[in-house]
Amino acid sequence: MLALLATACADDQLVPPPGPPVPEPEPELTLVAKSYTNPLQISIPSGGQVENCPDPTVIRGQTEGDTAWYMFCTADPLNDEDRDNADAYKEHLIPILKSDDLVDWTYVGDALAERPSWARPDSDIWAPEVVYFSNKYYLYYTVPDVLEGGSAIGVATSDSPVGPWTHSAKPAVEPHESPCCGDSRRWVFDPEVIVDAKGDKYIYYGSYFGGISVRKLSADGLTSDPFSQVEVAVSNRYEAPSVIQHGGYYYLLASATDCCKGPLTGYSVFAGRSKDPWGPFVDRDGVRLTTNRVGGTPVLGLNGNKWVGPGHNTIVTDFGGQDWILYHAIDRQRPYLAPMPNGDLPPRRQALMDALDWVDGWPVARGGFGASDTEQPAPAAQPGQKSRYQLVVARQDEPGAAIPSATDEFSGLTVGTQWGWVRAPVGPFAGVSEGQLHLNTQNADLFEGNNSAAILWQPAPSGNYLVETKLHMNLPPTSCCFNFVQAGLLIHSDDDNYVKLVHFSNWETRQIAFAKELGPVVPDRYPRYGETFGGPAGETVWLRIARRTQGDEELYTAYSSLDGTLWSRAGTWTHKFGEDARIGLVSMSGTGFTASFDYVRVYTLKD
Known part of the structure; x- marks a missing residue:
């Protein structure tokens, strides 16, 4: 037996056990040279372009030999000229668009002949x-x-x-x-x-x-x-x-x-x-x-x-x-x-x-x-x-150096001397205590023709800046309805031109809204007020608005947070306030509640 073992150990001809299979190399993919610019170009064979495709859904052909992509839209007119003999817009029962590359599309008809x-x-x-x-x-x-x-x-x-x-x-x-x-x-x-x-x-x-x-x-x-x-x-x-x-x-x-x-x-x-x-x-x-x-x-x-x-x-x-x-x-x-x-x-x-x-x-x-x-x-x-597309992650706006003259920690018995009122409130509305500014909600508003709400304001700094506050709002967490009680930050030049970031009540919900109003004169049938939403609204929320210039426009970007650390972006509105811009606080659209602000801090905007 020992001799057999020695012979086996000395045998250089032993075959090692097979290793894992070597995978076939994946075929190299070809980079797509094509580019596009929004909106997607959608041609109509008889002439013109599809300029209206609400609620799109897309699927690739699933049967053998069909390599095209198909887009379906809500039943709307295709463009300005899509009218009947009575000059009324045509209603297409779900337009169908076709493409080989997801970039250039062609209108190929409507899905449904009837309802x-x-x-x-x-x-x-x-x-x-x-x-x-x-x-x-x-x-x-x-x-x-x-x-x-x-x-x-x-x-x-x-x-x-x-x-x-x-x-x-x-x-x-x-x-x-x-x-x-x-x-x-x-x-x-x-x-x-x-x-x-x-x-x-x-x-x-x-x-x-x-x-x-x-x-x-x-x-x-x-x-x-x-x-x-x-x-x-x-x-x-x-x-x-x-x-x-x-x-x-x-x-x-x-x-x-x-x-x-x-x-x-x-x-x-x-x-x-x-x-x-x-x-x-x-x-x-x-x-x-x-x-x-x-x-x-x-x-x-x-x-x-x-x-x-x-x-x-x-x-x-x-x-x-x-x-x-x-x-x-x-x-x-x-x-x-x-x-x-x-x-x-x-x-x-x-x-x-x-x-x-x-x-x-x-x-x-x-x-x-x-x-x-x-x-x-x-x-x-x-x-x-x-695709040649490569991910680049966008950076959120961040505060730079503090601007002490525009900052108030509400640590005294009154607000700082930089503040003033638009329509000073009547009755028990405001007070500073225990390191907070308390603003009771008021039966007044700041919406289009109704400009009755009090605004506590201070001049906005020149250049790019970021304003932040911490807000407690004692709205009940679940009950309905306190439409549209709200409180938060305002940047404005007058009652009809502002952006507004607020915690507000909407039927049974509590939400963060970032709104824009302009006027009082706008083109006929154009809106004066619009809003977008932000992240979740807790009893306590942190709110930020960052202002920066871009060309001849001012960009105002809003953020909200539940902890002051993790911020959700609520979108960017453009506006033009110029040298008359002011930072304000509001608490309005119904009585019975209190908004408590821990501070208002203003910073330069970090590059």
């Missing part, structure tokens, strides 16, 4: 959603006016994304009441459908009245189970749900505020995430989207360039692995289509696209820079391609 039999004959058709399963395309859509009353979600099927489409005999989601209110008709809008790894199907839907819900969708995709319904976002905050899976989570992206206020549209997109498609969806601060002090992590919002109101998005992943967010937005220089015969101004909601990045586990458009208005690298729309 479903259960819809009112004059009902709009909104917010399409297209998915593919069971060897068919499924087109879900909103019918806001149903014969039996209320709104519903319909579904049509086809073997091809360009149709013909066949309506299902009944809605996929029927009209039903809001969770808050019996005998009501909630807004059954904005379908979103996902299929999980097990093949289970879910439909998300909803809007401001009723919030956002999810239901189990039937195996054939044509009906949903009302007994499975779960609420995933509180009423009066979100609409237009979009759900994507990333890193073991389901991310619910939803849009907030008014979609259609022309150049003052503050529509924007927020996110929460969950390990389960049923929720609960929680934001970066750990706040649920179902709470009355509403959660939501900003994804896409106002950034100070020409685009306002970016929202109602869809997500695609290109062949290089980069995610892209497609959405509509409004050019504040061209916010409307040409007037209708009655003078009304339809919004011009154009189709845009930008890279969607993942920063610290959260989705954000273009690294936080938001909607682009300059040339961008195109997506990898076909196999074997890779």
Whole structure:
């Protein structure tokens, strides 16, 4: 035996055990040379461009040989000239656009020849959603006016994304009441459908009245189970749900505020995430989207360039692995289509696209820079391609050196000598004690023609600066309704021209709003007031507004925080206050509550 062992040890011819297989090298991807500039270019074969594509959804061809991408839009006119013989705008029942590269698109017709039999004959058709399963395309859509009353979600099927489409005999989601209110008709809008790894199907839907819900969708995709319904976002905050899976989570992206206020549209997109498609969806601060002090992590919002109101998005992943967010937005220089015969101004909601990045586990458009208005690298729309896009993370505004003359810690018995009043309050309104300035809410306002609220103000410094305050607001956390009690920061030149960052009550919710007003004279039928929303609102919040110049405009960017450390951006409004700019505090729009400010600190703006 020893001899045999010695012989074996000395044998250099032993074959080592096989190692792991060597993987085949991945084929090198070709960089896409093409670029694009928003809005997406959409040609009409008969001439002209599609300049109106609200609520876009996108799908790639799923059958053999079809490598094109297809975009579907809400039923609206395509452009200024899209009118009938009576000069009324045409209504296209879900326009279809086609592209090979996600950049250059062509209008190829309308999905639906007629409304479903259960819809009112004059009902709009909104917010399409297209998915593919069971060897068919499924087109879900909103019918806001149903014969039996209320709104519903319909579904049509086809073997091809360009149709013909066949309506299902009944809605996929029927009209039903809001969770808050019996005998009501909630807004059954904005379908979103996902299929999980097990093949289970879910439909998300909803809007401001009723919030956002999810239901189990039937195996054939044509009906949903009302007994499975779960609420995933509180009423009066979100609409237009979009759900994507990333890193073991389901991310619910939803849009907030008014979609259609022309150049003052503050529509924007927020996110929460969950390990389960049923929720609960929680934001970066750990706040649920179902709470009355509403959660939501900003994804896409106002950034100070020409685009306002970016929202109602869809997500695609290109062949290089980069995610892209497609959405509509409004050019504040061209916010409307040409007037209708009655003078009304339809919004011009154009189709845009930008890279969607993942920063610290959260989705954000273009690294936080938001909607682009300059040339961008195109997506990898076909196999074997890779986009030239590279992530650059946007930096938040930060305070620089303190400006002592504009700072007040409220540590004495009165406010500092720099402060004055616009409309000094009458009665028990203000006082300084225990290191805080207390401003009781007043039955007065600062909104368009109603300029009755008291404003505690001081001159704003010259140059770029950042103002910050810490605010306690004793609004009840859940009860309804104290519309629209609010308190917070104001930067203004007069009563009709300001930006305002406040904690406010909106029906059952408590939210952070960043508003802009201008006037008193604006073009006919143009708005004077618009607002966008920020992150969650606690009993105590920190508020910041950063001011910087860009060309001949002043950019005002708002932030909020629950702890003074982790800040959520609430968007950027442009305005022109000039040398008359003032920093103010307000507490208004209803009585019975108190806003307590720990300090007002003003800094230069860090470069």
